[in-house]
Each structure stands twice: as structure tokens, then as C-alpha cells.
Amino acid sequence: MMEFMEGSHAVAHSVKHCRPEVIAAYPITPQTHIVEALAEMVANCQLDAEYITVESEFSALSACLGASAAGSRVYSATTSQGLALMFEVCFNCAGMRMPVVMSIVNRAMGAPLSIWNDQQDSISLRDSGWLQFYAEDNQEAADLHYLAYKVAEDRNVLLPAFVCFDGFILSHTYEPVDMLTQEQADSYLPRYTPVQRLDSADPISFGLFASPDYYMEFRYQIDQAVKGAAKKIASAGREFGEMFGRDYSDLVESYRLDDADCAIVAMGSICGTVKDAIDEMRKDGKKVGLLRLRSFRPFPEKEVRSALAGVNRVAVLDKNVSLGTKGAVALEVRDALYGQQVPVLDYIIALGGRDVRKKDIRAVVDMAGQGKGDLFYGLRQELVS
Amino acid sequence: MTGESCGLFEYGHRACGGCAAAMAARTILDAAGKDTIVVSATGCMEVFSTPYPETAWKVPWIHSLFENNSAVASGIVASLKKQGRKEKVIALGGDGATFDIGILCLSGAFERGHDFVYICYDNEAYMNTGIQRSGATPYDASTTTSPAGKCSTGNRRPKKDLPMILAAHGAPYVATASIAYLPDLKKKVEKALATEGPCYLQVHAPCCTGWGFEGEKTMAIGKLAIETGLWVNYEMEEGKVTRVKKVVRKPVEAYLKEQRRFRHLFKPTRNEPEIAKIQAVADRNAERFGIDIKLKK
Numbered sequence: 001m002m003e004f005m006e007g008s009h010a011v012a013h014s015v016k017h018c019r020p021e022v023i024a025a026y027p028i029t030p031q032t033h034i035v036e037a038l039a040e041m042v043a044n045c046q047l048d049a050e051y052i053t054v055e056s057e058f059s060a061l062s063a064c065l066g067a068s069a070a071g072s073r074v075y076s077a078t079t080s081q082g083l084a085l086m087f088e089v090c091f092n093c094a095g096m097r098m099p100v101v102m103s104i105v106n107r108a109m110g111a112p113l114s115i116w117n118d119q120q121d122s123i124s125l126r127d128s129g130w131l132q133f134y135a136e137d138n139q140e141a142a143d144l145h146y147l148a149y150k151v152a153e154d155r156n157v158l159l160p161a162f163v164c165f166d167g168f169i170l171s172h173t174y175e176p177v178d179m180l181t182q183e184q185a186d187s188y189l190p191r192y193t194p195v196q197r198l199d200s201a202d203p204i205s206f207g208l209f210a211s212p213d214y215y216m217e218f219r220y221q222i223d224q225a226v227k228g229a230a231k232k233i234a235s236a237g238r239e240f241g242e243m244f245g246r247d248y249s250d251l252v253e254s255y256r257l258d259d260a261d262c263a264i265v266a267m268g269s270i271c272g273t274v275k276d277a278i279d280e281m282r283k284d285g286k287k288v289g290l291l292r293l294r295s296f297r298p299f300p301e302k303e304v305r306s307a308l309a310g311v312n313r314v315a316v317l318d319k320n321v322s323l324g325t326k327g328a329v330a331l332e333v334r335d336a337l338y339g340q341q342v343p344v345l346d347y348i349i350a351l352g353g354r355d356v357r358k359k360d361i362r363a364v365v366d367m368a369g370q371g372k373g374d375l376f377y378g379l380r381q382e383l384v385s
Numbered sequence: 386m387t388g389e390s391c392g393l394f395e396y397g398h399r400a401c402g403g404c405a406a407a408m409a410a411r412t413i414l415d416a417a418g419k420d421t422i423v424v425s426a427t428g429c430m431e432v433f434s435t436p437y438p439e440t441a442w443k444v445p446w447i448h449s450l451f452e453n454n455s456a457v458a459s460g461i462v463a464s465l466k467k468q469g470r471k472e473k474v475i476a477l478g479g480d481g482a483t484f485d486i487g488i489l490c491l492s493g494a495f496e497r498g499h500d501f502v503y504i505c506y507d508n509e510a511y512m513n514t515g516i517q518r519s520g521a522t523p524y525d526a527s528t529t530t531s532p533a534g535k536c537s538t539g540n541r542r543p544k545k546d547l548p549m550i551l552a553a554h555g556a557p558y559v560a561t562a563s564i565a566y567l568p569d570l571k572k573k574v575e576k577a578l579a580t581e582g583p584c585y586l587q588v589h590a591p592c593c594t595g596w597g598f599e600g601e602k603t604m605a606i607g608k609l610a611i612e613t614g615l616w617v618n619y620e621m622e623e624g625k626v627t628r629v630k631k632v633v634r635k636p637v638e639a640y641l642k643e644q645r646r647f648r649h650l651f652k653p654t655r656n657e658p659e660i661a662k663i664q665a666v667a668d669r670n671a672e673r674f675g676i677d678i679k680l681k682k
Binding site: 022024088 | 421422432436437438439442443444445446447448449450453455456457458459460461463464465468472489490492494496
């Protein structure tokens with residue numbers, strides 16, 4: 001049913017439909033509306049969950065880890081500094097193969113303090129073993145939570161997952177969203193059955209330490225599971241499409257890329273602006289297309305290579321920067337295209353909530369045409385010179 | 386001893402001979418029984434009991450990180466409640482995990498009132514990393530980060546009063562115990578588990594390796610701590626001290642001189658002013674808790 005909703009509330013309703021049994025969360029802008037909405041649902045008996053009002057994000061994810069180990073489907077949400085505080089627990093959740101699902105309402109990292117959007121927070125956790133999905137709009141943000149649980153809890157995956165969507169730009173924006181009913185959600189996502197759990201009837205030990213004789217094999221298996229998750233994403237995404245008409249089987253989305261000379265690569269809400277800019281540029285006869293990454297982990301290496309096979313140049317929009325080198329997306333796209341002649345140019349853009357308009361996208365495409373890239377786009381030169 | 390152990394904490398782990406923490410673990414599980422989930426913090430006990438692929442735990446057991454056992458326990462308690470399961474939850478941590486790095490999670494879990502028991506095995510320093518001082522290290526103890534030296538008499542601060550901090554959270558039952566009195570420890574574990582809400586037990590666990598005494602003396606050292614008044618076994622119910630172990634007190638020297646960590650107070654010369662300061666700590670404990678048995682003349 002189509003409803004006009006704030007992004008955070010659309011996500012909260014999806015989460016409710018996923019029937020998490022334990023929720024642990026801590027307030028932080030711009031994530032707070034989600035956990036407020038869930039608290040209200042619990043307070044009004046619309047959601048039958050244990051809601052733990054923890055004293056920090058660190059404890060939020062730790063409590064989720066414990067509840068997951070005890071056999072419950074769990075949920076948390078955070079952003080930016082909160083996610084950074086969870087850093088240690090993030091690696092732990094993945095290493096212990098706990099299928100925690102967490103919304104990341106993307107926000108910049110301090111210092112300087114910024115509550116506004118970029119994607120530095122979740123991208124900084126790219127090595128942690130969490131699956132990472134990035135939504136373009138509120139519909140996708142809502143839908144990806146069902147997909148995330150379905151993939152994370154699969155016995156061949158058993159990994160935690162981020163569903164990332166841009167702070168304020170999506171989280172605080174009202175859009176029409178086609179919400180599943182509880183019955184539809186239940187038919188897609190069955191109740192959680194843990195593969196193993198803390199249980200006195202069958203006592204096992206979780207979280208043992210591994211000597212050098214064993215450690216690498218654990219890490220290898222986690223890596224295999226992250227890569228292997230692509231298969232489950234394909235089947236679960238296809239099933240979602242068959243049931244509800246929105247197919248998420250591909251890790252990437254191509255937009256007007258077939259005959260493109262210049263390909264833009266990006267993730268998240270900026271892709272809406274990019275698509276509009278492409279439509280305008282196409283009218284002007286410029287052959288520009290977009291490759292949107294919906295999944296950053298697993299990284300869609302093959303899909304990137306095949307989608308970008310015919311283009312002359314690639315312009316990557318990075319809402320993050322690995323300080324001292326380049327944007328994370330550009331580095332990985334370049335790696336995926338290793339051995340091919342196509343230039344990959346990086347544009348660090350929209351950090352800390354700086355607005356991006358269609359004219360900026362046109363400017364990036366022009367710069368890429370001139371071979372000019374690997375730079376911070378849109379700097380106020382008077383402040384840095 | 387408490388008689389035959391039910392063996393839920395299995396033999397064959399890698400603790401040092403004479404390890405008090407291992408004795409505590411065995412006694413705690415003897416008291417708790419098999420329907421117990423244990424959440425361990427990183428530390429000696431976690432490391433010596435669970436080198437993959439082996440485990441000494443015959444109850445469901447989990448270790449996540451150094452500082453989050455209370456938060457992990459919170460999640461487990463919530464999950465069990467949601468599932469309608471009846472297992473008890475015990476969080477275990479050393480003094481570093483409990484007094485220092487994990488106190489945020491501990492405070493949060495107690496404030497929220499989860500029904501679980503937190504047990505700190507207190508060996509008064511970071512032993513797993515090689516005997517560094519913690520907030521539980523007593524005054525003047527020499528550790529590798531508070532070494533006694535030409536211009537140092539060891540640790541400069543008294544032990545943090547953590548039981549009182551947790552009692553101030555409104556914990557219904559807070560108690561201290563010692564591995565030198567295992568039947569008492571067992572009773573306190575049983576009482577804590579039978580009490581609804583977050584309960585705290587702090588168990589004095591002399592560490593032969595870190596304190597510098599022979600492994601066969603662990604029980605004797607623990608007993609001397611009590612007999613000198615440097616460790617007090619007491620119970621608090623609803624914020625009030627309800628039971629205290631009384632003793633005929635010995636001078637603190639009887640306890641100090643048995644341990645390498647206090648050797649600098651006696652060699653090369655006796656440091657009377659410092660010994661007197663430690664005696665004052667015991668005297669204050671005695672007055673505060675009323676531990677002295679008055680002998681009739």
C-alpha cells in the first residue's frame with residue numbers, strides 16, 4: 001500500500017514487519033527517528049519486542065550480539081560517531097557470525113563535528129565482515145531491510161548486515177513508499193531459526209580465542225561467506241521482485257549505460273540527482289550513464305567489470321575519502337578494472353552534507369572528458385588557498 | 386573445600402597451578418548448576434579456559450570482548466525473556482574488565498535492572514597482560530605499571546570501592562567473597578541467583594603469579610587478607626550491609642610480607658610509614674564494617 005512517509009518511519013515500519021525480538025539502540029542524529037518510532041510501537045503493543053535502552057552505541061551492538069547468540073532476531077540503528085564507537089563490536093559480530101541487521105543513517109565523521117550526510121561512517125567499516133547495502137530512495141531503504149535479514153540469516157551466509165541510507169536527504173524526507181503488509185512481510189521473511197544458540201540443553205562455547213594455527217582459516221571462511229552472500233542476495237532479491245514487483249537480485253543498477261562513453265559510478269541518494277542530470281545531458285547528445293552500487297560488501301567486482309566494459313572513461317563520485325589516498329569506491333572500481341585501459345577518475349564530493357545539484361554532475365562529466373579528476377570537487381578555494 | 390565438584394567447569398584448562406580464578410569458576414558453577422549461561426570478559430579466565438578448539442565450560446558460554454560482558458548479558462537476558470526461557474545468566478570478569486574498561490556497560494546494565502549476576506574475580510591487577518595496575522590494585526602494590534622504585538612505593542591509589550558503586554545503583558544484592566572461603570562463596574552465588582534483578586559479587590582471588598607467592602599458598606594468602614582486615618567479606622541487601630565476616634585481626638604485615646608485590650616495604654629496609662598507611666586502611670575497614678571480634682579479658 002502506497003503511503004507518504006518520512007524515510008525514518010518507512011524504515012521503522014519495515015523493521016517492525018521483520019519482527020525483531022530484541023532491539024537495542026541509542027539516540028543519535030539523524031538516526032533517532034527510527035528508534036523513537038520503534039519505541040512507540042513497543043509502548044503501544046504494536047511490536048512485541050524487548051527494547052533495551054542502552055547507555056551507548058557500544059552497548060547497543062553488544063546487547064544485540066548477546067541476544068543474537070541466545071537465538072533472537074535483533075535490530076539496531078546508528079550513524080557516524082555511534083558506528084565508530086561500535087567499531088570493535090562490528091568486527092566481533094562478523095567474526096562470531098551473528099546475523100545482526102543494523103540501519104546506518106549515513107553521516108559524516110568528526111572532526112570537525114558534522115551531523116550532515118556523507119558515507120564515511122559505514123565505508124570505514126568496509127573491512128569488518130558486514131554486508132553493506134546502500135539505498136537510493138526511501139522505498140529501497142525500506143525494502144532492503146527485508147532482504148538484509150533474509151540474506152544475513154541464511155545458514156550459508158550468517159553475517160551481519162548494514163542497510164545504509166543517507167542522513168537527512170533520505171531519513172528526514174517524505175516520499176511515497178509502497179509498504180508491505182505484515183502478512184506480505186511474513187510470507188517473505190519467516191520467523192528466525194538460529195543455526196546454533198546459547199542453550200543449556202545443548203551447551204556450546206562461543207567466542208574462543210584462536211592461536212596462529214587456527215586464526216587464518218576463520219578469517220578465510222568469513223571472507224568466503226561475504227563473497228558467497230552475492231548468491232543469496234541474487235535469489236532473495238529475485239524472490240522479493242517476484243512477490244512485490246521490485247527486484248533486488250542485482251548488486252548493481254545500470255542506468256542508460258549501454259551506449260555510454262562516460263560512466264558515473266556512485267552509491268546512495270546522489271544517484272537520483274545523477275539520473276536526472278544524465279537525462280538532461282542525453283538530450284544534449286552526451287552519452288553518459290550511471291552504474292549504481294547497491295551492494296558495497298560483497299563488492300560487485302564482476303558486475304562492475306562487465307557493466308563498464310564498453311565505456312571510455314569512468315567518473316566515480318565518492319562521498320568519503322580514505323585520507324592520504326582516494327575515495328574508497330574509486331579505489332575498488334579501479335581495482336575491478338585492473339588490466340583494462342579505461343581511465344577511472346575520482347571525485348570526492350558532498351562531504352559533510354554539501355549539496356550536489358545537476359549542474360555539479362554535468363561539471364564532473366565535463367572534467368572527466370578533459371581527463372581531470374582525482375580531486376575534491378567543489379572546494380571553496382578561498383578557504384584552502 | 387565444597388566437597389565433590391559437579392564438574393561443569395572441567396579440569397584440564399591452562400590456569401597456573403594454584404589459580405584462585407579457576408577455583409572460583411568451579412565453585413560458581415557448582416552453585417549455579419547446568420541451567421546457566423556464562424558471559425566471560427576477555428582476561429585470564431577466558432584465555433586459560435577456551436583455547437580453540439577446546440573449552441572447559443560444560444554450560445553455554447560466550448566471550449565477546451574485554452569490556453562488554455554486561456551489555457552482552459543484557460541482550461541475552463532480554464532474549465531469554467522474550468523466548469520465555471528460564472536459564473540464569475552470569476557475567477564473569479576480572480577486575481580490569483569490571484572496575485575499569487567495562488564499568489560503563491556494567492553501570493548501564495545495573496541501572497536498567499536486568500536480572501543477572503555479575504561476578505568479578507578480583508586479582509587486583511591486569512594479570513593476563515602481565516601484572517599491570519588496575520582500579521582494584523591496593524595501595525603500595527608493585528605492578529609492572531606501578532613499580533616500586535627509588536622514588537616510588539608502588540601503586541599510589543587505594544582500591545576503588547566498586548561494591549558500593551553498584552549498591553548505589555539500587556542493586557538488591559551486593560556481596561564480597563573470597564576463594565579462601567569457598568562454601569561462603571557458593572552460598573552467596575546461590576543467593577545472588579535467587580535474587581531478582583542485577584546482583585554483584587566481588588571475589589577476592591589471590592594470584593600466585595602476579596602477587597608473587599607459591600601456588601600452594603593461595604588459600605592461606607586469601608585467608609590472611611580477611612584476617613588482617615585488608616579484605617572484608619560482607620553482604621549488602623537493598624543498599625544496607627546485613628552480614629559481615631568477623632575476625633580476630635592480625636597486623637597487616639602478616640599478609641604483606643608473604644607477597645613479592647609488597648616486598649619493597651620490607652627490603653632492603655622496613656618502610657614503617659608506608660606499612661602504617663596500609664595498617665590504617667585495615668583499621669578503617671574494621672571500623673566501617675565492624676569486623677573485630679572483641680576478645681574477653
